[in-house]
Amino acid sequence: MASQAPLILLLSPYARRSCYFYNIFECKMYKALFPSFVGKFCAGITGGYLVMDDKNEKADDPLWLVNPITIDELYFPRLTNLLDCIFLVSVPKPRGEFMLIGFSMIPPVLLFCRTGDVQWTTYEIQDHDFGPPIDGAVF
Known part of the structure; x- marks a missing residue:
């Protein structure tokens, strides 16, 4: 391809x-x-x-x-949150899985979920003064 x-x-x-x-x-x-x-x-x-x-x-x-x-x-x-953006990430180690990363402005939260997870991990964002991300990179 x-x-x-x-x-x-x-x-x-x-x-x-x-x-x-x-x-x-x-x-x-x-x-x-x-x-x-x-x-x-x-x-x-x-x-x-x-x-x-x-x-x-x-x-x-x-x-x-x-x-x-x-x-x-x-x-x-x-998901219960409405997301402003969502990114799919390939995570080759430890077992070749995928992760979704989501971002919501209202309320301001960052969400993570790996293949096989039964629920999303949520992080509240405090004192933010920015818009939703346009793109992302994971290391």
């Missing part, structure tokens, strides 16, 4: 099982099939994954991330 030209993702709010990619250099459209999107909406994109949330906000429904190219799926516990 390193030599792949950038693609534009086209995802209809009415999508049930697919999305489309448009290659601007070749003027070609590609279709990607997924497990069912029924009852879900795309809440964002991070690290090449679509962040799919439940339209009905069921408490037992996890946050679902799906890679539209590889169809890899990741699941995280449902």
Whole structure:
């Protein structure tokens, strides 16, 4: 995939099982099939994954991330906070897992969750005078 030209993702709010990619250099459209999107909406994109949330906000429904190219799926516990931004991070050690990092302005909190965690770790931010982050890096 390193030599792949950038693609534009086209995802209809009415999508049930697919999305489309448009290659601007070749003027070609590609279709990607997924497990069912029924009852879900795309809440964002991070690290090449679509962040799919439940339209009905069921408490037992996890946050679902799906890679539209590889169809890899990741699941995280449902969030109660509305996030201003969310980042997916690959953590190769100790066991090759992923972490979601979220940020909310109201209330100002930083949230972390690794694959396999049953709940989010929350840190309150005191005395802040800044907007939501635009991007992040994890070391």
